[in-house]
Amino acid sequence: MRIECEVAGRVIRVEVAPGQRIEAGDPLLLVECMKMEIPLLAPVPGRVCEILVAEGEMVAEGQAAVRIER
Numbered sequence: 001m002r003i004e005c006e007v008a009g010r011v012i013r014v015e016v017a018p019g020q021r022i023e024a025g026d027p028l029l030l031v032e033c034m035k036m037e038i039p040l041l042a043p044v045p046g047r048v049c050e051i052l053v054a055e056g057e058m059v060a061e062g063q064a065a066v067r068i069e070r
Contacts, residue, residue: 002064005040009033011057020048028066046070
């Protein structure tokens with residue numbers, strides 16, 4: 001399952017690592033948008049398979065950021 005960014009901005013922190021188990025609501029990464037920090041939260045529990053963005057990278061709204069396996 002691909003988790004997409006909800007807003008455009010700059011990734012300021014990746015909160016998870018590949019292989020990490022997560023629960024619904026856990027923060028995956030933090031995006032700075034118009035001087036606000038917006039967390040991208042896991043919608044479902046699972047395991048992080050791949051992180052598709054890097055800290056400092058600009059992301060677009062709807063861009064795939066993290067892939068998780070349920």
